[in-house]
Amino acid sequence: MPDPVFQRIALIGAGLIGASIARAAAETGAAEVIALYDASADVRARADALGLGSVAPTLEAAVSGADCVILCVPVGAIGAVAAGAVPHMKDGAILTDVGSVKAEAARALAAAAEPRLHVIPGHPIAGTEQSGPEAGFATLFRGAWHILTPLPGGGEGYDAAVDALSAFWQRLGARVETMDAARHDRVLAITSHLPHLIAFNIVSTAFDMETVEQGEVVKYSAGGFRDFTRIAASDPVMWRDVFLNNKEAVLECLGRFSEDLAALQRAIRWGDGDMLIKEFTRARSIRKAIIDAGQDCSAVNFGRNAPDTEDQA
Amino acid sequence: MPDPVFQRIALIGAGLIGASIARAAAETGAAEVIALYDASADVRARADALGLGSVAPTLEAAVSGADCVILCVPVGAIGAVAAGAVPHMKDGAILTDVGSVKAEAARALAAAAEPRLHVIPGHPIAGTEQSGPEAGFATLFRGAWHILTPLPGGGEGYDAAVDALSAFWQRLGARVETMDAARHDRVLAITSHLPHLIAFNIVSTAFDMETVEQGEVVKYSAGGFRDFTRIAASDPVMWRDVFLNNKEAVLECLGRFSEDLAALQRAIRWGDGDMLIKEFTRARSIRKAIIDAGQDCSAVNFGRNAPDTEDQA
Numbered sequence: 125m126p127d128p129v130f131q132r133i134a135l136i137g138a139g140l141i142g143a144s145i146a147r148a149a150a151e152t153g154a155a156e157v158i159a160l161y162d163a164s165a166d167v168r169a170r171a172d173a174l175g176l177g178s179v180a181p182t183l184e185a186a187v188s189g190a191d192c193v194i195l196c197v198p199v200g201a202i203g204a205v206a207a208g209a210v211p212h213m214k215d216g217a218i219l220t221d222v223g224s225v226k227a228e229a230a231r232a233l234a235a236a237a238e239p240r241l242h243v244i245p246g247h248p249i250a251g252t253e254q255s256g257p258e259a260g261f262a263t264l265f266r267g268a269w270h271i272l273t274p275l276p277g278g279g280e281g282y283d284a285a286v287d288a289l290s291a292f293w294q295r296l297g298a299r300v301e302t303m304d305a306a307r308h309d310r311v312l313a314i315t316s317h318l319p320h321l322i323a324f325n326i327v328s329t330a331f332d333m334e335t336v337e338q339g340e341v342v343k344y345s346a347g348g349f350r351d352f353t354r355i356a357a358s359d360p361v362m363w364r365d366v367f368l369n370n371k372e373a374v375l376e377c378l379g380r381f382s383e384d385l386a387a388l389q390r391a392i393r394w395g396d397g398d399m400l401i402k403e404f405t406r407a408r409s410i411r412k413a414i415i416d417a418g419q420d421c422s423a424v425n426f427g428r429n430a431p432d433t434e435d436q437a
Numbered sequence: 438m439p440d441p442v443f444q445r446i447a448l449i450g451a452g453l454i455g456a457s458i459a460r461a462a463a464e465t466g467a468a469e470v471i472a473l474y475d476a477s478a479d480v481r482a483r484a485d486a487l488g489l490g491s492v493a494p495t496l497e498a499a500v501s502g503a504d505c506v507i508l509c510v511p512v513g514a515i516g517a518v519a520a521g522a523v524p525h526m527k528d529g530a531i532l533t534d535v536g537s538v539k540a541e542a543a544r545a546l547a548a549a550a551e552p553r554l555h556v557i558p559g560h561p562i563a564g565t566e567q568s569g570p571e572a573g574f575a576t577l578f579r580g581a582w583h584i585l586t587p588l589p590g591g592g593e594g595y596d597a598a599v600d601a602l603s604a605f606w607q608r609l610g611a612r613v614e615t616m617d618a619a620r621h622d623r624v625l626a627i628t629s630h631l632p633h634l635i636a637f638n639i640v641s642t643a644f645d646m647e648t649v650e651q652g653e654v655v656k657y658s659a660g661g662f663r664d665f666t667r668i669a670a671s672d673p674v675m676w677r678d679v680f681l682n683n684k685e686a687v688l689e690c691l692g693r694f695s696e697d698l699a700a701l702q703r704a705i706r707w708g709d710g711d712m713l714i715k716e717f718t719r720a721r722s723i724r725k726a727i728i729d730a731g732q733d734c735s736a737v738n739f740g741r742n743a744p745d746t747e748d749q750a
Contacts, residue, residue, distance in 0.1 A: 269656065311653045312660060314646050315653070315654055316660030322639060322698075328716055329697045333623075333627050333690070333693070335689075340624045344628045345727055348629045348630075349627070351664050353720070358717075360717035364713040364714050371708075380642050382698065384638050384645075386695075388634060389688065392688060392691075400677040400681070401677050403641055404676055407641055410643075410644060411640075411666040411667060411669060412670070
């Protein structure tokens with residue numbers, strides 16, 4: 125196995141992401157020592173039983189001596205957890221996170237940090253609808269993007285720290301990208317945050333339909349609904365924090381989504397089949413592009429000019 | 438292999454569903470002879486090359502002598518295709534379909550049929566985002582629900598015909614349910630039609646975001662968006678016909694969806710985290726119920742009283 129990227133890492137929060145980092149780091153030898161801490165004693169005990177690493181009794185014990193501290197907590201908890209960790213971190217250590225909203229994560233980390241540390245916010249575009257330490261697995265990040273949003277004017281040794289953190293995530297199998305935090309938040313608002321909100325919402329709507337029995341919704345969920353329930357099964361606290369901390373970008377996407385939906389609704393009401401065909405054909409072409417694009421999506425472009433529809437029986 | 442359910446079936450339309458019925462019927466011996474016809478000469482040639490069955494040069498030739506004629510065409514085409522098939526069908530034959538909207542399918546079939554035939558509308562809750570004869574596969578219906586919506590006052594021999602058609606679909610691996618057409622359309626509006634409309638819509642919205650490059654949407658689609666693009670890749674003509682022919686039920690669901698979404702939007706804008714947690718937790722419990730319920734969903738019930746949220750790090 126190649127040399128570890130870090131001698132010691134500390135994972136704070138042992139949910140799906142923290143546990144997956146622990147397993148991946150152990151499997152790939154990315155870190156020599158993997159310290160873990162979770163605010164919940166129950167989660168700590170489960171992480172210990174799962175053999176995820178060296179479970180520490182306190183936050184202080186977990187981060188002491190770590191070369192890299194990774195906060196794997198909901199975005200809304202980053203500030204308080206960072207404030208607890210920073211005083212015990214060693215000089216020159218990296219402080220990073222895995223939060224889904226990077227402007228707020230960067231603000232919270234920077235507010236808690238000291239100049240002797242390297243703050244490098246990060247976000248793995250990976251996950252499942254499962255939660256908790258048992259849900260973690262070593263291959264979660266393999267082939268997934270990991271976005272780093274380095275702070276401007278990072279100070280001495282900062283670039284080397286970014287390189288080391290990139291190497292760590294690459295060792296776990298991720299493809300690392302660097303991006304401005306505000307841009308990250310706009311991109312994720314539409315590719316992740318809005319889809320999750322929509323999924324949560326349609327599941328709620330379905331279960332309030334008095335004219336349809338709830339058992340029927342479950343029974344016939346294979347018609348399309350089931351995919352939404354999977355997305356909507358994601359962790360509620362994590363997602364609350366995402367929406368509250370990426371408010372502007374999410375509301376902007378949501379406004380556009382509702383406008384577009386109103387246009388489809390009107391086309392249905394007035395029987396405008398041509399409009400529906402045009403929009404559906406366009407959406408379909410995007411799926412094909414995603415499949416075709418595979419790893420290299422740099423050249424993807426979709427216009428309003430949809431291709432001709434296919435022959436139908 | 439057990440005796441065939443039908444001596445001869447005729448599949449009109451050789452897309453995903455027609456081709457899958459052909460393959461499943463051949464594999465299970467549900468029919469001795471499988472005749473196929475498609476309005477497109479190109480599709481007929483491809484179905485022939487795929488060996489899906491006895492491809493007929495005309496609709497008349499396909500349905501002549503068939504014990505059961507299955508129209509596998511978009512809902513909007515059922516009336517015209519049925520009108521072309523009926524005069525050539527033999528006495529006592531079954532005329533069915535696979536359309537996603539049953540009130541309109543029943544109306545169109547009944548308008549074209551003659552009393553000497555047995556009209557039994559049907560709908561397999563199965564499919565993929567693929568289209569065309571190449572997309573068909575023998576196991577598509579295995580374990581899936583097939584809903585029959587028999588007409589009231591079906592006449593002499595009708596019940597026996599319903600039993601025969603049920604036996605046919607069961608042979609293909611489906612679980613058969615009987616339901617009133619209007620109820621089917623209400624149930625499917627929320628479990629299938631609205632989810633597809635939402636998926637088509639979010640994909641369109643995403644690709645009109647000027648502040649996000651389209652390549653980025655594709656690149657980071659694993660964040661949740663990818664699931665929507667899969668659903669949105671479904672056949673545009675089929676879906677246009679669904680929305681135009683189940684207008685009332687879809688508009689009703691859509692109205693509720695938009696109301697609920699507006700409430701979430703308001704909670705995000707005003708920072709009402711408790712409301713978000715409550716709604717997300719409820720949505721999550723539904724997913725768990727779907728998994729727990731498995732085959733037997735009769736006892737599923739979800740109230741507004743969401744379970745407590747889980748511990749977070």
